Amino acid sequence: MGGYLGVDVGSVSTNLVVTDEEGEIVASLYIRTQGQPIAAVQEGLAQLEKKVPAGLTIEGVGTTGSGRTLAGVVVGADLVKNEITCHAVAAARLVPDVQTVLEIGGQDSKIIILRDGVVTDFAMNTVCAAGTGSFLDHQAERLNVPIEEFGSYALRAKNPVRIAGRCTVFAESDMIHKQQMGHSVEDIIAGLCEALVRNYLNNVGKGKEILPPVVFQGGVAANVGIKAAFEKALGLPVYVPEHFGVMGAWGAALLAREKMRTNPQPTRFRGFQAACLEYKTSSFDCTGCSNQCEVISISMEGKVIARWGDRCGRWENLL
Amino acid sequence: MRITFPYMGSSPLVFKQLLSELGHEVVVPPPPSKRTLDLGTKYAPEFACIPFKILLGTYLEAIALGADTIVSTGGVGPCRAGYYGELHRRILHDLGYEVRLLILEPPLRRPGDFLRALSALVGSPLTWLRLPGILRRVWTKLNVLDRVEKAAHAIRPYEVTPGETSRVYNDCLKAIDAATTVAEIRAAEAESLARLAKVPQDRTRQPLKVALVGEIYVVLEPFANHNVQIMLEEMGVIAERSIYLAEWTRGNAIVAGEKNIKGAARPYLSELVGGHGLNSIGETVIYARRGFDGVIQLAPFACIPEIVAKSILPRVSRELDIPVLTLFLDEQTGEAGIRTRLEAFIDLLAARRKKREGQVAWAAI
Numbered sequence: 001m002g003g004y005l006g007v008d009v010g011s012v013s014t015n016l017v018v019t020d021e022e023g024e025i026v027a028s029l030y031i032r033t034q035g036q037p038i039a040a041v042q043e044g045l046a047q048l049e050k051k052v053p054a055g056l057t058i059e060g061v062g063t064t065g066s067g068r069t070l071a072g073v074v075v076g077a078d079l080v081k082n083e084i085t086c087h088a089v090a091a092a093r094l095v096p097d098v099q100t101v102l103e104i105g106g107q108d109s110k111i112i113i114l115r116d117g118v119v120t121d122f123a124m125n126t127v128c129a130a131g132t133g134s135f136l137d138h139q140a141e142r143l144n145v146p147i148e149e150f151g152s153y154a155l156r157a158k159n160p161v162r163i164a165g166r167c168t169v170f171a172e173s174d175m176i177h178k179q180q181m182g183h184s185v186e187d188i189i190a191g192l193c194e195a196l197v198r199n200y201l202n203n204v205g206k207g208k209e210i211l212p213p214v215v216f217q218g219g220v221a222a223n224v225g226i227k228a229a230f231e232k233a234l235g236l237p238v239y240v241p242e243h244f245g246v247m248g249a250w251g252a253a254l255l256a257r258e259k260m261r262t263n264p265q266p267t268r269f270r271g272f273q274a275a276c277l278e279y280k281t282s283s284f285d286c287t288g289c290s291n292q293c294e295v296i297s298i299s300m301e302g303k304v305i306a307r308w309g310d311r312c313g314r315w316e317n318l319l
Numbered sequence: 320m321r322i323t324f325p326y327m328g329s330s331p332l333v334f335k336q337l338l339s340e341l342g343h344e345v346v347v348p349p350p351p352s353k354r355t356l357d358l359g360t361k362y363a364p365e366f367a368c369i370p371f372k373i374l375l376g377t378y379l380e381a382i383a384l385g386a387d388t389i390v391s392t393g394g395v396g397p398c399r400a401g402y403y404g405e406l407h408r409r410i411l412h413d414l415g416y417e418v419r420l421l422i423l424e425p426p427l428r429r430p431g432d433f434l435r436a437l438s439a440l441v442g443s444p445l446t447w448l449r450l451p452g453i454l455r456r457v458w459t460k461l462n463v464l465d466r467v468e469k470a471a472h473a474i475r476p477y478e479v480t481p482g483e484t485s486r487v488y489n490d491c492l493k494a495i496d497a498a499t500t501v502a503e504i505r506a507a508e509a510e511s512l513a514r515l516a517k518v519p520q521d522r523t524r525q526p527l528k529v530a531l532v533g534e535i536y537v538v539l540e541p542f543a544n545h546n547v548q549i550m551l552e553e554m555g556v557i558a559e560r561s562i563y564l565a566e567w568t569r570g571n572a573i574v575a576g577e578k579n580i581k582g583a584a585r586p587y588l589s590e591l592v593g594g595h596g597l598n599s600i601g602e603t604v605i606y607a608r609r610g611f612d613g614v615i616q617l618a619p620f621a622c623i624p625e626i627v628a629k630s631i632l633p634r635v636s637r638e639l640d641i642p643v644l645t646l647f648l649d650e651q652t653g654e655a656g657i658r659t660r661l662e663a664f665i666d667l668l669a670a671r672r673k674k675r676e677g678q679v680a681w682a683a684i
Binding site: 066081082083084085116117118119120121122124207291292311312313314316317 | 352353480481482485486546630633636642655656658659660662663664666667670671674679
């Protein structure tokens, strides 16, 4: 049986998905990147191999996320695709008539608008990461609430307080202030969820026509408090997919599948044993011209397999 | 006088010839780099826009190379750039650099100020006599540079070897730089166009067409926009820039032009909002009419004219059925984020085109 692998390397998490021939998810994994994308991909491959049904061979690989190029070299990708397109593809596979995708990850958030099955507009957070997963993680830790329970605390709130959500630093001071005024943790958490949703809709969602069905995905979709705040602010039901945390990786696998099926060719996948190979990166400043590009070299088992960062292609084309 | 000037696209080659023919020692500033931006960011107010910061960094680098006079341009309308010359002067003086700043105001609007600054540059009566000849050579060079650059942009989306067009183009710039008489400049143009035409191309490609509009500095200076035009072209997309310096000078300093752009913008915006805000609207309308697949608005972060334009562009986009992507640029902007947005935008445009052709696809795979 054939299958497809999708790898999404983000700032906070690295997600992997294996699909069957039809594109349905048969195995998935969500682990922390911890600032080491290569190690995370290798660890992910090692863990995922144990979950993949026996007899399934990978016939195509797609990578996405901010570490997509690096991940593509490490696993041997047939397709390297930006995370906006991947998230849209996965959402539309699940909800074919989806018109709005809300996605909040570790350090970025995006909105994707679709009409009649194609993406017509999108936006990503630009100047501020307030309201993304990293900030929620930090606040959960500070309030001594496990991140998994953060959302259910919000749902128990009786009277959500108003928190200034424009900036994480001010949001945190405001939360401390509200704690010291004597508000309950539940009310503060619910207030924070509402503030983050307000901030998201005012920045990322500004000027976008949000129509149903609305799909909410990315790591933060685990938070039922944020989901409830979105529903309240939009006045629309918000659908969270079963595999909300790995939708980007699934989209990459689906696109790899599409590519290999339209244009059959052997996959470049290095196999799950890529988990055991030795990858090293190094960098240097090119002195060829005034651009002074920072060139990155990736080597596998001591042999350079990729270079990038040079604007003129002088080093990239040497391979 | 050891004169320097702002660095913007290929225009330094023109300013260099103009100022040296006027009899000045010219300090050509280094092309903007991370160092330039670091310097500018360190001494500029935090909320100044990225053109202000890069310019300030450029002046500081040129002063370190011995410049004692800076020539720059002023501006019109409610955009802060009109005051930037004065603000730059004060910051530089506060830092202890007693440099002279000559601000060339728009000659049609403020002829007195323009002439005063021009007199300081021209100096002796003898140079005034030579001025028409100098201007003819410099004007030729400016136009040739624009034409050769346009030719390179038109070829790059089709190039077979990535980076080949840029390598040839950089050689062409050296040849044009070395040419000083009108005959030499024209010969350099012919040679450059011939060399570019020889770049191996794959003409079976059917590139998407995207236009770049927005504030003049971030549109013209590749460092300020993370090289988006070339990045798009290397992804196989035709990227047409709304502003070239020769046309811009003709329309803003020589004759009162750009009437077509203002006319096209009128259904959406009839007021001057400063800077290039009105142009961003009018040009988007024109590109939609010309059948472009999409428009990218380049805007310095916190630039009011472009913010006004951005808030109107969704309506233009909807009514004329043309996707618009806005990229705000400042010292915090990372290249990876720009690349991700450009890739997603191209996927969006490719999927739209497929749909028009009756096919289904998610992306330009």
